[in-house]
Amino acid sequence: MRTVELLKVAKKALENSYSPYSNVRISAVLFGDDGIYTGVNVENASYGLTVCAERVAVFKAVSEGKKNFKKMLIYSPDVFPYPCGACRQVLSEFFPEDFEVIVTDGRSEESFTLGELLPFNFKL
Ligand SMILES: O=c1ccn([C@H]2C[C@H](O)[C@@H](CO)O2)c(=O)[nH]1
Numbered sequence: 001m002r003t004v005e006l007l008k009v010a011k012k013a014l015e016n017s018y019s020p021y022s023n024v025r026i027s028a029v030l031f032g033d034d035g036i037y038t039g040v041n042v043e044n045a046s047y048g049l050t051v052c053a054e055r056v057a058v059f060k061a062v063s064e065g066k067k068n069f070k071k072m073l074i075y076s077p078d079v080f081p082y083p084c085g086a087c088r089q090v091l092s093e094f095f096p097e098d099f100e101v102i103v104t105d106g107r108s109e110e111s112f113t114l115g116e117l118l119p120f121n122f123k124l
């Protein structure tokens, strides 16, 4: 699936972002041989319990036994959504260094490998 198509999926998923506290809406789309999984950020009145869009997508997939993915597109119309450190670490648990991460605010996009985003990652 091409970036434009992934972006379309991300825009649809964004409708479910639950972000009344920050008003920052983010969605993530995982894509590969195991199909498509989406995630959005889900906030909480106890702010620290918020879960990022990227981790929601990964946990949805992994909890259904799906780990075979090629790339993730991260989209936000509110911020340029570079993934936070926690999400980079979670991605590196399941995906290789050449896994592609596309970051876009709908106006411009940047593409990275996971190895670029999180060099020297912690692994057991
Ligand atoms: O990698 C990130 C970083 C932040 N957020 C969300 C969490 C919160 O709802 C909002 C502002 O931090 O952005 C994500 O979804 N992914």
Ligand SMILES: [Zn+2]
Pocket (backbone or CB within 6 Å): 052, 053, 054, 055, 083, 084, 085, 086, 087, 088
């Ligand atoms: Zn995050």
